[in-house]
Amino acid sequence: MSGARSRPRILVTFGTRPEAIKMFPVVNALARTGRFDVRVAVTAQHREMLDQVLAIAGIEPDIDLDLMEPGQSLDDLAARILTRFGEALDAQKPDRVLVHGDTLTTMMATLACYFRRIPVGHVEAGLRSGDIYAPWPEEVNRKVTGAIADLHFAPTEAAAAALRAENVAPAAIHVTGNTVIDALFAARxxxxxxxxxxxxxxxxxxxxxxxxxxxxxxxxxxxxxxxxxxxxxxxxxxxxxxxxxxxxxxxxxxxxxxxxxxxxxxxxxxxxxxxxxxxxxxxxxxxxxxxxxxxxxxxxxxxxxxxxxxxxxxxxxxxxxxxxxxxxxxxxxxxxxxxxxxxxxxxxxxxxxxxKAHNPYGDGTAAVRIAGIVAAAHPGSRDLAADAVAVTVAASR
CATH class of the missing domain: 3.40.50.2000 (Glycogen Phosphorylase B;)
Known part of the structure; x- marks a missing residue:
C-alpha cells in the first residue's frame, strides 16, 4: 500500500491507559530506528488516564478519535471504534498496524484492518485464561485479534504455546518479553x-x-x-x-x-x-x-x-x-x-x-525486539533485524 514511500508506515493504536503504558516503548523503539514512518492513533477509551501517560511518554497522537462517552455500552463503543478507526485507516493507508493486548480498541481496530487487508502485529499476544467470561470481555477480544494478526509478539513461552495450540503458525510467533517491563524500568x-x-x-x-x-x-x-x-x-x-x-x-x-x-x-x-x-x-x-x-x-x-x-x-x-x-x-x-x-x-x-520469586515477564528490551521483527517483515528496513538480535544476545549475557 505504500507506493513510492521511502519508509514503511507503521500505525500504532491504543485506547486505554494500560495500553499506552505498554505501547509507548514500542513507539519510541520504532521511531529511534529512523527506518519507519511511525504514526500513533488513539481511541481514548480512557480519556484522562490515557492523557496522563501520553504526557509522561512525550507522545502526541497523530490521530485522536476521542470516543469516550459517559455510560457507553460495549456494543455502541465497538461500533464507533470500527467505523471511526476504519476512516483513519483510509486516510493514513498504513503498511502495518500494531495493536496491544485485549481491549475493545484492540479487537475492533484489528477487524477494521482485516476488512482492508492491512497486516496486524499483536503486542502481548497469546494470553489466555480459558474462560471467555473471565476476564470479560477481554478474553474474546484477545482471541479474535489472535485469529487475524500475522505477527504475534508473545510475552512469554507459555503465551507462545497457547498460540501454537490454536494452530497459529510457529513462524508468526515471537517471544519478546513484555513491554510493560520496558516501561517500568523507564519510569523507575x-x-x-x-x-x-x-x-x-x-x-x-x-x-x-x-x-x-x-x-x-x-x-x-x-x-x-x-x-x-x-x-x-x-x-x-x-x-x-x-x-x-x-x-x-x-x-x-x-x-x-x-x-x-x-x-x-x-x-x-x-x-x-x-x-x-x-x-x-x-x-x-x-x-x-x-x-x-x-x-x-x-x-x-x-x-x-x-x-x-x-x-x-x-x-x-x-x-x-x-x-x-x-x-x-x-x-x-x-x-x-x-x-x-x-x-x-x-x-x-x-x-x-x-x-524473591523469579519474575517471568522479561528483561526490559521487548520493544527493541519487536521493532526488529517488524523491520524484518517489511522491505527496506531489514538491517534493523540484525540490530535486534544483537540487543537480544547482549541482554541474555
Missing amino acids: AKLAADRSLAPQLAQLRTRFAGRRIVAVTAHRRENFGAGMERIAAALVRLAAREDVAVIYPVHPNPNVTGVMRPALSGICNIALIEPLDYLGFVAMMEASDLVLTDSGGVQEEAPSLGKPVLVMRETTERPEGVAAGTARLVGTDTGRIVAETTRLLDDPAAYEAMA
Whole structure:
C-alpha cells in the first residue's frame, strides 16, 4: 500500500491507559530506528488516564478519535471504534498496524484492518485464561485479534504455546518479553532522578510511616456489584490492624466509586486517592509491602519490584506469575482476601518466598525486539533485524 514511500508506515493504536503504558516503548523503539514512518492513533477509551501517560511518554497522537462517552455500552463503543478507526485507516493507508493486548480498541481496530487487508502485529499476544467470561470481555477480544494478526509478539513461552495450540503458525510467533517491563524500568529511572515527580506518594509515605502499606487496585467489570462489595469489606477488616495502611487509587467508573467511597471513606488508615499518573503509580508500588489487585498489568509490574501480588480474580490470563510464585489467586471472597493478606504480613518466610520469586515477564528490551521483527517483515528496513538480535544476545549475557 505504500507506493513510492521511502519508509514503511507503521500505525500504532491504543485506547486505554494500560495500553499506552505498554505501547509507548514500542513507539519510541520504532521511531529511534529512523527506518519507519511511525504514526500513533488513539481511541481514548480512557480519556484522562490515557492523557496522563501520553504526557509522561512525550507522545502526541497523530490521530485522536476521542470516543469516550459517559455510560457507553460495549456494543455502541465497538461500533464507533470500527467505523471511526476504519476512516483513519483510509486516510493514513498504513503498511502495518500494531495493536496491544485485549481491549475493545484492540479487537475492533484489528477487524477494521482485516476488512482492508492491512497486516496486524499483536503486542502481548497469546494470553489466555480459558474462560471467555473471565476476564470479560477481554478474553474474546484477545482471541479474535489472535485469529487475524500475522505477527504475534508473545510475552512469554507459555503465551507462545497457547498460540501454537490454536494452530497459529510457529513462524508468526515471537517471544519478546513484555513491554510493560520496558516501561517500568523507564519510569523507575525517572523517579530515581527526581523524586518530586511523585509528590502525592511522598506525602502518603510520611502519613503512614511505620505502617505496612497495602496497595490496592480494583476495577474489573466481572467484579462489579457483589465482587466490589466483598473487596471493600476485606479492606475494612485489614484496616482494623494498627500496623497496616491501605493506598487505593479509585478508578472513576461509577460501579467502583459507588461502592468503595461509601464503604471506605473516613477510615483513617485508608487513603482513597484519585487515579495516579504512571510515575505516581510506580512510586506507589515501590512504597508498598504487597499489592492487592484485579488488574492484569499489575501482575507483571509488581513482581519486577519484588512485591507479592494477591490477584482478586478467580482466573488469570497470566498464569506464569502464579506458577513462578510471584502472584496468588485469591478471588473476591472477603475471608480469603483477609487470610492471604494476613499470612503475608505475619509470616516472613511466606512473604520472602513470593517477594524473591523469579519474575517471568522479561528483561526490559521487548520493544527493541519487536521493532526488529517488524523491520524484518517489511522491505527496506531489514538491517534493523540484525540490530535486534544483537540487543537480544547482549541482554541474555
